Amino acid sequence: MPRTKTTLIDPDVQLLQALAHPTRLAILRELTDTNEVCACDFTSCCDVSQPTVSHHLKILKEAGVIAAERRGTWIYYRIVPAAAERLRALAGELLGAPQVIPASALMAARPSRDARTPARA
């Protein structure tokens, strides 16, 4: 499967992908510090050109991580608080599995799933 456009459909993947880039992480860290940042300021902090900053801001905005507000000539960006909750929820859902291991899983010493399909001939 050539991995169509599923990526853009799953909002969890979209959120994670939006965060999974050094420049965008730098943008977010800048926003964390300053709470509100004019778009023109990211060019200096991130060492990329203006169109690139604009591109990354768009990705973050489309993923619901940041929000934009125009004030005069400038556009200010800030972090959307709900994004933090989504990330925390993901951490809980995915990685916060209960630490109790059912004994059956340990004793089996064999895949406990089904009739052990040969996986692939």
Added chain:
Amino acid sequence: MPRTKTTLIDPDVQLLQALAHPTRLAILRELTDTNEVCACDFTSCCDVSQPTVSHHLKILKEAGVIAAERRGTWIYYRIVPAAAERLRALAGELLGAPQVIPASALMAARPSRDARTPARA
């Protein structure tokens, strides 16, 4: 900057990138449900070939998200609990910015950063 290999150096980015893929997310969800899964089981759940599963498992392992344990012929994977903490910490650090907005930032109606460098001629 051609985005050298910074990606692989920043562990935060590495963690996020490891999670930011539909197949790998599916693998993790499977692990969340079953707690421990034999590698051969992912082929059926994720609709990709065996080498691809192996590849994704490697990425997750290198990012510290999962751990492998060999038991006889099979290799079992489980989630590393610390990964959840790292993700939660990231959520707090990045997106859990204090909600109080300093009045100065609102009144300025101009970037409050420095002498408003022209950003780029």
Added chain:
DNA sequence: GCTTAATATTGATGCTTGTCAATATAGACG
């Protein structure tokens, strides 16, 4: 040691992404 089964690695290929230069759009202000 040979065979069999599970997992990993290699190599090749197409898709996606990040980047910038050039250009377009939008608002401010005279």
Added chain:
DNA sequence: CGTCTATATTGACAAGCATCAATATTAAGC
């Protein structure tokens, strides 16, 4: 309305990534 400044969009290109087929490795069991 025309000019100036900030931001967005387009287009092109390079680099990275996901995928699979083929092959290698590793362990089990005879």
